[in-house]
Structures are given as C-alpha cells and as structure tokens.
Amino acid sequence: MAGIFISRGMTVAVPPGGLTIGIGANGSSTSNVILHVRFDVCPTWTELALRHLDDAKARRTAREIAWAGTNEEDKAASLEREFEASMQAIMAAAIALDAFYSLMQTHVQLPPSLVTRWRTKRTARYSQVTEILRRAFHLKPEGTAVLRQNLKEIYRLRDLAVHPSGKIEAPILHPEINVGVEWRFAYFRAHNAELIVNAATRILWDLAHGGKPKDSKIQEYMAALRQRLAELFPTGHPTAAVAVSPP
Secondary structure (H helix, E strand, O other): OOOOOOOOEEEOOOOOEEEEEEEOOOOOOEEEEEEEEEOHHHHHHHHHHHHHHHHHHHHHHHHHHHHHOHHHHHHHHHHHHHHHHHHHHHHHHHHHHHHHHHHHOOOOOOOHHHHHHHHHOOOOOHHHHHHHHHHOOOHHHHHHHHHHHHHHHHHHHHHHHHOHHHHHHHHOOOOOOEEEEEEHHHHOOOOHHHHHHHHHHHHHHHHHOOOOOHHHHHHHHHHHHHHHHHHHOOOOOOOOOOOOOOO
C-alpha cells in the first residue's frame, strides 16, 4: 500500500518483530517498520447516541402534536418514528459502553477461574462489564453498586432491542398518552432514551474525570477520551443519571 492514513482517535503501534534494522549487500543500512492501528469507536458511538437522542426528542414533539389531533394515521406514524429514534439512541449508548469495555479489558488481567466461571454460568454482560471497570479504576463498593445497577438497565433495554420477542402479548399502558400500546412503543420512547443515554455517557464522563486508572496505559487513554467528551458536552454533562426501570 502507498501509505497509512492516521486520523484522530487512532492508536498506532509497532507489533513484536515489526521493526527490523540491518546492513545491505553494499554496506548501507536498511530498515523496515510494520505499523498496526486501532480506531477508537467509543466516542463515535457516543456521538451517534446523542444524535439519535436529539432525533428522538424531536419525534416526541411531533408525536405530542399528532396526538393532540384526530388523525389516526398521523398518531400511528408519530409513535413509530419516536420508537425508531429512541431504540437507535439506546443501542448506540450501549455499544459505546461495549467499545469502552473492550479497550479496558485489554488492560485488566482476570483470574482464569473467574473467566471460566463466567463462561460456564453465562454471566450477564452487565456483570462482566462492571467487574472489568471495577478492577480498571479501583472502584469502591458503593460506586460499583451504582455502576452495576445502571449497566443492568442499559443492557436490559439493549437486549430487548437486539433480541425482540415474537410473542403476541397484552398491550401495556403508554404513560404519556394514557392508552394501551404494543410494549415497544412504551419502552422505546424519548423519555427512556434520554435516561439511558445520560446514564451511559455519565459513566464514561465520571470515569474520565474522576476515575483512578490502575495503570499508565488506561490513564493515557482516559486523557484522550476526556478531550473527546469535552467536545460532545461543551457545557458539561447533565447531572441526572440514575438507574431507570422503564417503562
């Protein structure tokens, strides 16, 4: 290839054996460098979550207008559009955490017995993420408990989107329009999307600003993430980020 394009968010490294230096047949020095790269998608998915959340809020406004009227087709369409945007916001927020977890996982050495137990018991994703972050940032029990509860709710909504049920079930009450709806329209709405996105991004924000990384590699990464988050939240992160139990 002609070269390698390096952009913001990329990490460049020389793999083992990637640098060779020698002497050519004519006595001149020779060298060769192999580079490996990695693009950090955590900020990317965070930005996508915020973008879809803005869309979900706009769709909520459109839904409120539609339901103030009498056109049934407009009402149905507005519910669907809010559902679509909200589900995407929630999914993007969960994937941002997954990307962050994957990076932290490379810096945390777990006991083989724990890894085996996770695999055997099929430990929930949120529990695994909690444990990795606890070890990566030396979290105290109280902070770990709050983190676990928030992750549990975030991944619960993620799983409902990724593994949708095909069952025909009784409708549930939509708390904002006070009518029975298919459960997805109550779970995936702008209100819940905002809670989930705020909770997910608050985890990243708090660890970037107040976390205590276990080693220099994590500290270096968090400094870069802190800068990216500052661009996404120029006035600071919203303070409301509590565990949710939608609908």
